[in-house]
Amino acid sequence: MTAGRAQGPLPVVPECHDDVCITCSDTAVAVTIVALLADDLAIVDTGAGQEEVSVALVTAAVGDTILVHAREAIAVVGG
DSSP states (O other): OOTTOOSSOOOOOOOOBTTBOTTTSOOOEEEEEEEEETTTEEEEEOSSSEEEEEOTTSOOOTTOEEEEETTEEEEEEOO
16 A cells, blocks of 8 residues: 555546536636736736736746636746
8 A cells, every 4th residue: 555545446537628627617718918917917918908817827928828717827828
């Protein structure tokens, strides 16, 4: 027996499909960073206006396109 892990089969984890997130049934949106702020925040251009989002999980710069889900940047696109 391995310390810290119970014996038995691993749990089945659902997979995302059809561009839909299993955990929340929502999709990420591509936006462009127009300004970086303090506290790992950024102002982004959504195409319909500007919004403030967190960039704490990614390394991005002004001008980068990022994927944002629930106001959290989850990936830098291209580059």
